[in-house]
Amino acid sequence: MFAVIMAGGQGTRFWPRSRRSKPKQLLEIVGKRTMIKKTIDRLSPLISEESIYAVINMLHLEETKEQTGLPEENIIVEPVGRNTAPCVGLAALHIERKDPEGIMIVLPADHHIEAEESFLETVLAAKEVASKDGYLVTLGIRPKSPSIGFGYIEKGELLGQVGSKEFFKVERFTEKPDMETARRFLSQGGFFWNSGMFIWKVSTILEEIRTHLPSLHSGLMEVREVIGTDQEREMVSRVYSNIEGVSIDYGIMEKSDIAVVIPSDFGWNDVGTWASLDEVQSRDEHGNVLKGKCLAVETRDTVVEGRDKLIVALGLERMIIVDTEDAILIADKDSSQDVKKIVKMLEEEGLDEYL
Numbered sequence: 001m002f003a004v005i006m007a008g009g010q011g012t013r014f015w016p017r018s019r020r021s022k023p024k025q026l027l028e029i030v031g032k033r034t035m036i037k038k039t040i041d042r043l044s045p046l047i048s049e050e051s052i053y054a055v056i057n058m059l060h061l062e063e064t065k066e067q068t069g070l071p072e073e074n075i076i077v078e079p080v081g082r083n084t085a086p087c088v089g090l091a092a093l094h095i096e097r098k099d100p101e102g103i104m105i106v107l108p109a110d111h112h113i114e115a116e117e118s119f120l121e122t123v124l125a126a127k128e129v130a131s132k133d134g135y136l137v138t139l140g141i142r143p144k145s146p147s148i149g150f151g152y153i154e155k156g157e158l159l160g161q162v163g164s165k166e167f168f169k170v171e172r173f174t175e176k177p178d179m180e181t182a183r184r185f186l187s188q189g190g191f192f193w194n195s196g197m198f199i200w201k202v203s204t205i206l207e208e209i210r211t212h213l214p215s216l217h218s219g220l221m222e223v224r225e226v227i228g229t230d231q232e233r234e235m236v237s238r239v240y241s242n243i244e245g246v247s248i249d250y251g252i253m254e255k256s257d258i259a260v261v262i263p264s265d266f267g268w269n270d271v272g273t274w275a276s277l278d279e280v281q282s283r284d285e286h287g288n289v290l291k292g293k294c295l296a297v298e299t300r301d302t303v304v305e306g307r308d309k310l311i312v313a314l315g316l317e318r319m320i321i322v323d324t325e326d327a328i329l330i331a332d333k334d335s336s337q338d339v340k341k342i343v344k345m346l347e348e349e350g351l352d353e354y355l
Contacts, residue, residue, distance in 0.1 A: 001127060002102050002202075003043050003052045004091040007036055007064065007109035008081050012340040013273045016327035017305070020355050025109035026063050029271055030280045034067055035110040042116050043105075046123065050074070053094060054109070055087045079237040083245040084196075085252065089209050089220045090236065092202050093227055100203055103127050106248070107197040112280045114267025122264050125165035126199035129260065133160070136208065137167065137199040138253060140192025140261040141268045146182035149272055149337060151175050151194035151249065153261050154185075170259040173249060192263055194249065196270075205252070212255045219243050273336035274320045274329075277303050288313075292323070301333065327354050 011024025018024045025036045033041070040052060049069065055076045056064050064075055076091055088106055095102050105123060113119045126137040140153045156171035173194065177185065185191035210217040219239035226235045253259050269280050278301070281289045288296045292306025299313040305322040313321060318333040331339065346354050 001047055001051065002095045002099070002104045003047050004088065004095075004104055004106045005036065005039055005052065005054045005109045006084060006087055006106065007054050007056045007060070008078055008087060009108070009110065010343075011110065012343040013337065015339055015343050016322060016324045016329050016354070021059060022063065023060070024271075026060060026067060029110075029277075030112050035112075035271070036064070037067055039107065039109050039111070040068055040070070042113060042119065046120055047105075051098075053091050055091055057081065077233070079233075079240050081245070082240055082243055084248040085209070085213060085246045086216060086219075086240065086243055088198075088205065088248050089213075089216060090223065092206050092209075093220060093224050096202050096206070096224075097227060102202050103131055103199065104202055104205070105197070105199045108270070110271060111195075111197075112267075112269045112271050114269075114280075116266070118266040119264075119268075121163075122165060122262060122266060123199065125162040125167075126262055128162045129160070129167050129262070130199045130201055130204070134201065134204055135159075135167070135258050135260045136204065136253065136256055138170070138259065138261050139195045139197045139199075139264045141195050142263055142265045143186055143191065143193050146179060146186050147193065148176055148179055148182055150270070152177065152182075152185055152191045153194050155190050155192065155261055155263070159260060165262050167260045167262045170253070170261050173254045192261060193268075195264070195268055196249075198248065198253075204258075208252050208256055208258075213246065213251050216243050216246070216251075273339065274303050274305070274322065274331070275333045275336035303333070 007025045009023060011018035014024045017027055026034055028034050052070060053074045053076055054064060054070060058077050061077060095104055129135050130137050152174040154171040156169035158166060158168055160167055223235050223239055226232050269276060277289045283289055287301040288299060289303045290296060294304045294306045294311040296313045299316040302313055302316050302319045304311055304313055307323050311323060320331045320333055322329040
C-alpha cells in the first residue's frame with residue numbers, strides 16, 4: 001500500500017500565518033506538529049515512509065524535506081499547480097514503477113483526524129474494496145450540521161460490506177451548496193461531506209484518467225517514458241504547461257461508474273478556516289480559543305492567535321484576531337471563509353511583502 005499526500009495548496013484562508021513560503025500544511029495549526037507531519041505520522045502504522053509520497057510546490061521543497069524526513073525521491077515537485085487530477089496522475093506514475101497493481105491512498109496534507117484508529121480501520125476496509133472489487137473508493141464524512149463549506153456525496157445502492165464498513169455506489173457529487181440545500185441534504189439523509197480522501201489501485205486510476213481525461217493521460221504517458229531520469233523534470237514542466245487544471249473530483253469521480261463511498265466518522269475536520277479551530281482546539285469556559293499572550297474579558301466564542309505582545313479582547317463575540325510579525329487580522333467569525341479575498345486583494349495591490 002502506498003500513500004500520496006497532496007501538499008501543494010496555499011492555505012489562503014489561514015492568512016496572515018499562512019504565506020506563499022510557508023502554507024498551512026507546513027504550520028503547527030493544531031498541536032505541536034505541523035499538519036503534514038501529523039498526516040505522515042497518522043499513516044505510519046500501515047505504511048512505511050518509503051511508500052509515502054508528497055506532491056508539493058517547488059517553493060516548499062527544502063522545508064518539506066526537513067519536516068517530513070521522506071526520501072528525496074518520494075517528494076514530487078509540480079512546476080505549477082494544476083489542481084488535483086494532474087497531481088494524482090503524476091504520483092500514480094511514480095508508484096507504478098514500484099508496483100503497477102499497488103493500492104494508493106490519496107489525501108490532503110492539512111486535515112485533522114481525532115480518532116486515528118477508526119481512520120486506519122476505514123482505510124484498511126477501503127483497501128480491500130479497491131483491491132478486490134476494483135472500485136474507486138472515497139470516504140464520506142457523516143455530517144454533524146448543515147455546512148456550505150464542503151461538497152457533498154449522495155449514496156446510492158448498497159454494494160457490500162467489509163467488516164463493519166458498508167460501501168455504496170456514488171449516486172452523485174454536489175459542489176458546495178447554499179444553506180437551504182445543505183439543510184435539505186441533512187433532513188433527507190444519505191448525504192455525506194466530501195473528505196477529499198480516496199483509495200484505489202494505481203492501474204485503475206490511470207485507466208480512468210485515460211477514459212475521462214484523455215488529454216491529461218496523453219501527457220502523463222510522455223512523462224512515464226522519462227520517470228526517474230534526468231529528463232523527468234523538464235518533461236513534467238512541458239506537460240504541465242499544456243494541460244488544463246482540473247480536480248480529481250470533477251474530472252474523474254463525478255464521471256466514473258465505479259465510484260463508491262464508505263460512510264465514515266472518525267473525527268475529521270478539514271481545518272479550513274480560523275473559525276474551524278473551535279472544533280479542534282481546547283476552549284475556555286466562554287468558548288474562546290486563546291493562543292499566545294492574551295486575555296479575554298467579557299468575550300465569547302472568539303479566536304485569538306497571539307505572539308509576544310499582549311492581546312486583550314474586551315467585550316467581543318464571534319471574532320477572530322491573529323497577530324503576526326508584520327500583519328494583524330481582525331475579522332468576524334462568519335467571514336472566515338472570505339479571508340482568501342484578502343490574499344487576492346493584496347496580490348492586486350502589489351503588496352507581495354505580506355504574501
